[in-house]
Amino acid sequence: MWRFESSHKRAESHYLDHVIARIEVDPHLFRHAESLLDAVGHQEPLIAQSYKTPQDIRYHAEGPFMRDHLRSMLMFLFALSEEKVHLIDIEEFRRMKGYEGEIQELEDIIKENILFFQVFIFGHDVAKWLSVTFSSKSGSRGSQLRFNTPREHQFDEAAHERVKKLAEYLDLYEHFAHQEFQGTDRETQAQFFLQYGIQVHYPHHARKISAPVFSALLTRLCHAHRLPDRDRAMLEDLIAHHMEFGSDFRVVNPTRIRRYTHMAFKRGYDADDFIDLVQACLLLDHCVGSLRLRAHGYWHESTSLVNFFQSEHDFAPRRRVEKEAEREAREKNERNQVLRDVGLDGVAMMDVLGMESGPEFGLALRRIHAGLLGQAKMPSFGRKIDAEIERRAGAFYKKMFVKGE
Known part of the structure; x- marks a missing residue:
């Protein structure tokens, strides 16, 4: 869904x-x-277990274990909800001229x-814990310790060898963090690698x-958060495909949008909403929840x-204009309904102003609505009328705030 302006x-x-x-230093x-x-x-014991999943520093340098990844995502989510950060104030997004409304x-x-998004x-x-395998650089200490999962064990969740190596890795990391190196979690993770x-x-x-065990877990999480069955279905699709979101758009690739519109069509979702x-999932998981480490540092x-964003626009440029027109019409209808509800529509204001329908009243009404929307200074009609308009304006703002305008 497209917008051109940011509120x-x-x-x-x-x-x-x-x-x-x-955000990270906000207590x-x-x-x-x-x-x-x-x-x-x-x-949920399965969730608690997943917190201990070791992270590969090449893709997750935010900390040595998955708990660090989840915490980063949650902190950004809460920062957004508490108005401590706005996406349009992030320079990488501010530069996207013409995409302000979409952002x-x-x-x-x-x-x-x-x-x-909490779910x-x-x-x-959550399934990473049961999927962990290892490989090591040739000649490294990890290779000497045989941290190279045989191919026959990579997809066998019950493989004793793979489970054993996971326990050995955790013990090795704990020993390194307490006996061989003293530093922050991120420094320790980097030095260990x-x-x-x-x-x-x-x-x-x-x-x-x-899989049945994780499908049941997702159902319990959705019930605990009082999410409807439709949201649960969308969450399963989003989770199942979330590893592809970033790789699909390493470059601007409008053809990949069809993949998601097709998936939405098959599942019965609205394509724009999906x-x-x-x-949103890409932002939380890939952009803010995953810290990278390269020679020049963390980023x-x-x-x-x-x-x-650019691929979506290029996929259907006319759709952007159509969606904007639809949005404007919908918002105008909603605003007009609120104006009627609080007595700021034309019929009600004729009684308040004591005026008849005509050009003079039309001009006065437009000036009142412009003042109401912050587009101009509110006109004055005398103390009594001004007080009544102010009272109704307060009711208007209250209703519009509830609607999220």
Whole structure:
């Protein structure tokens, strides 16, 4: 769904790395995320187990274990919901001229579906724990310790050898963190990789959400968060395919949009709404939840989401204009209904102003509505009338706020 304008009053923009760094040191957001992690882990042993999943620093340098990844996503989610950050104030998105409305809409969708995205966060990587395999650089200490999962064990969840190596990895990392290196979690993760060269893999973990044990877990999470069955169905599709969201848009590729419109058509979803949810999941998981580490340092990758926006536009440029016209018409109808409800429509205002229908009244009404919407200064008609208009304007703002305008 397309918008051309953002309703947020812009502040000075900052790069995504700076925004995330500010969020990470916010004690309130940290405690909020940690309390939710503890609560959900206490209720669901599978979730608690997943927190200990080791992370591959090549793709997840935010911390050594999956709990760090989930915390990063939750903290950003809460920062958005608490108005501590706005997407349009992130420099990588501010640069997208003409996409301001779409970026604002993405933020609104996330804010309006906080519980939905909480379930996505807890469920999207839960099967990693049962999927962990290892490989090591040739000649590395990890290779000497035989952290190379044989191919025959990579897809066997009950493989004793693979499970044994996971336990050995956790013991090895704990020993390294306490005996061989003293530093922050991220520094320890980086040094461990440099010392041992062990790479972590999770073959086909996303698709395992459809396995009975994880499907039942997803159902319980949805029930606990009071999400309807339709949301549960969409969450299963989003989780099953979330590893493809970033790879599909490494470059601008309009043809990949058809994949998601086709999926929505098959499942009976609205294609625009489904694509919006895909973009939100990509933002939370790939852009803000996954820290990268390269020779130049740590960084967050936003290119895939930018390419997604551009691909969506290029896939159906006329659709953008059509959706904008539909949105404007819908918002105008909703606004007019609220004006009638609070007595600020033309019929009601003729009584308030004591005027007859005509050009003079039409001009006065337009000036009142312009003042109401912040487009001009509110005209004055005398103390008594001004007080009545102000009272009705307050009711108008209250109703529009409830509607999310």
